[in-house]
Amino acid sequence: MGIVMGQNNYGKADIRLVKVFRDTERHEIKDVHIAVAQRGDFDAVHVEGDNSGAMATDTMRNTVYALAKDELTSSIEDFGVKLARHFVEAAPRAASIRINMTEHPWGRIEVNGEPHDHSFVRGAGVRTAEVVGDGNEFAVEAGIDDLIVLRTTESGWAGFHRDRFTSLPETNDRIMATVVTAKWEYGGRVDLDFDALWESVRNQILETFTDHFSPSVQNTLYLMGKAVLEGYSEVERIHFSLPNRHHILYDLDRFGMENENEIFHADAEPYGLIEGWVERS
Amino acid sequence: MGIVMGQNNYGKADIRLVKVFRDTERHEIKDVHIAVAQRGDFDAVHVEGDNSGAMATDTMRNTVYALAKDELTSSIEDFGVKLARHFVEAAPRAASIRINMTEHPWGRIEVNGEPHDHSFVRGAGVRTAEVVGDGNEFAVEAGIDDLIVLRTTESGWAGFHRDRFTSLPETNDRIMATVVTAKWEYGGRVDLDFDALWESVRNQILETFTDHFSPSVQNTLYLMGKAVLEGYSEVERIHFSLPNRHHILYDLDRFGMENENEIFHADAEPYGLIEGWVERS
Amino acid sequence: MGIVMGQNNYGKADIRLVKVFRDTERHEIKDVHIAVAQRGDFDAVHVEGDNSGAMATDTMRNTVYALAKDELTSSIEDFGVKLARHFVEAAPRAASIRINMTEHPWGRIEVNGEPHDHSFVRGAGVRTAEVVGDGNEFAVEAGIDDLIVLRTTESGWAGFHRDRFTSLPETNDRIMATVVTAKWEYGGRVDLDFDALWESVRNQILETFTDHFSPSVQNTLYLMGKAVLEGYSEVERIHFSLPNRHHILYDLDRFGMENENEIFHADAEPYGLIEGWVERS
């Protein structure tokens, strides 16, 4: 019996790329953090200390900036496919490439109601994407992170299991708040209008978040996923990770006051964490 | 010669208050993190271990939630004044009170173009306020934090001092990016329309950020401050803390490519830090 | 074709438990952050909004604190097994339980060279553990996080692949620094002396980090894993995640000075990231 390398990968993380499109007076920007990871035949590197055929992670960084010049022209998903395609060819030992991207949203500063040509203010939430490919086939995943949402009513948590250690009362009117992390898979398709789809899926998630009485974060998770799958056939399946940001009704009774669902403590931890895939059967 | 207590303060930090206004179907929310600090005659507490007359920080917390019910009805500055007034009366040994507040912005989720009645999404940047008072007089300060802005052109850095350790080339076209932290003083006035003023000052800062060729972050700092002071007589003075988020032109020459001010590395550190007050003379 | 729930889990994250053992004058403490996640038959919860049989995450929290009283008596791995066993029985719909734990290390404050009975100072790095079980079988994993190590010499990176985008020079003497995140599997065994094993594995990792010329982070990863597997038959396999914290030789030539491997910039990002399992064949 011997000792061997199992699954492994290496690459460059947190490459912070900003591209300015200055073709016209009206500039555009892309602000993307990128991670590159390679998988392949790296046994000699690990076991023998033989670096031949191994691409330096510094080269991966240089490459991302260099390719951005001509190849980052539309969506991050599209750029991810191009990067993956490049690296799987350029790196002698790499069999497959994973590209992770986080794009920060920038809006134009408004001056007298007019969006400015070259001045921007950063918005909330981020857009994510992951591309994995071996050169022939690519799996593309899009996503959202840091999207913080809250409902002040039409949410409850009741009818749950009770045992010796249960102290939580049932409620039919609570605050529901969460930080949406979602990712969804487009399967092997690389020819989609990823920007338009991302906007649509994001809007659908927000809209469904509002449109029902929620008996649980779980049910809202399912309904948001269902709405996306029903609305967008390009999406194969979707995953949500939803921390339950508990807003605890503050006990004012002890001070002779009534708290009519008005005054809450936004607890930071511990927090419930609800995660799951919604899929097509 | 003896050993004595010098300046000191104590209180509760990071009280996380959320208030829901549910008078009508169209709910409103306030999401504020609050810190309370008391100054006064606390020598016996420190030196003798005599806690008589010292308010527990837990009581400060309870009080913030309790007073929020009836007193948090308009701006955070107004609530801060009410809190300071309460504590300076309620706490036997406190001579002055400092209240620090950070308000998170929430916008309504739009459904079919209509803002929803009770569903919200959190925006970027925060609003801050500080109230300091002894019961008779109050100093009110408002502010902004985490407001990230960027200009893709009309910014330079040239004509600066050069010595043996200077390697930076001059530039007349760079990206200028910063995270605006600003605070401004209203002096002793507690009767202002703090919400309207805050919106106006914020908009003025953003607008001035866009409206000139910037030879330095320093000059832009001054111009933003000047515009606020000229536009709003209620503001006595204003302070900015502006980290220079360097966007470094990536060297593509070595790969036989030209980088025409398009491809940048957004460096995280070290960063320039430009700070100053703009005042009336 | 319909829409269904795929793999999902829910539970409580970041339960912050501190237990004091005060049987004798010489107190002991355990400081553990715990996350509980349940998997099972939760389709009705998601799809129907039917919460019957679902344990509230608040109950999970209560249970962790309550069970800690009698069951947290030795290692966190052992407590994890007990928690998993409890939850799989207590939660009607749970088929399997995952417990994640992070333990913070505390040492005794020394007074006149003597470790104090009840005063502690927190050390660096954390210990982690994960237990997954269905009630009959348990998989136990132990780990390390935030262990920051650095070598000033005997490390290089040379002989690697060069292409158009390669600008990095080869080096045979660099600083190698990383933040060790490691995890290793004990398989189904729940009867081990987890505390002693953890100490031994940690020491072995540190020792191997020092004992060879390192031609790459990859090779050091392999050698550390190999040493653990050779030394401790209880360990089935081990995974490392090693960010390459680049220390860049600062260019002093341009100032007429020589930098003989003395003056470095500790770059924060981007960073190389080297990850892999070392296994038995």
Place this chain on the structure above:
Amino acid sequence: MGIVMGQNNYGKADIRLVKVFRDTERHEIKDVHIAVAQRGDFDAVHVEGDNSGAMATDTMRNTVYALAKDELTSSIEDFGVKLARHFVEAAPRAASIRINMTEHPWGRIEVNGEPHDHSFVRGAGVRTAEVVGDGNEFAVEAGIDDLIVLRTTESGWAGFHRDRFTSLPETNDRIMATVVTAKWEYGGRVDLDFDALWESVRNQILETFTDHFSPSVQNTLYLMGKAVLEGYSEVERIHFSLPNRHHILYDLDRFGMENENEIFHADAEPYGLIEGWVERS
């Protein structure tokens, strides 16, 4: 009435310097984050956009790395004085310089009980220093940050003021835990053995933390300060910022269990914050 610049400063923050001392086989390292800030006559820079005489923050960075080669030979306080002296001479418009430093502690990895020559592991807590000077006079301040300490007993909080909003019970046996941030002033002296003093002051703080029944964080703050001032005449005054990391006895009564000061929830926020100077009269 006009608009003018008030107090202002600018400089480079978060310069991440690592120096390796390799005179012998037994290497030493210094790992310091440094911020440089200049004050002086910068009106023209702000108001006129005239950068003449202004040192680029990039030059400040270069200078720190360059001077580190020959001047960083002993304590960070000593290096801070040298940096301040250099900048006040080199920067035409600077009247005074502030240098802030944070040093990370590294210990040697032990192999078979022997400390290794060139392999290090990072410890907990950091050492800080601030030097402010105009070229003739320098004020030197040393400090500690991120030093986390905890006592399991011999601490209480009783006899405090009670009012309508007080719900906290008195206690004579609680956990007291805090993250010590301390800073102390050496006045104008630049010729002290700053390394030895720092060790001594740190040890004194830890020792005093253990040696008394604590009726309040305030009293412990005072006693720690008093012990330092009594023990070290070089220290003019000392400031502590002590967040009260509340450990809340978890209510197990409701589950029919007794919690004999054993099971605690380590609450993250809100937290009490106790701050003050201890001085010589």
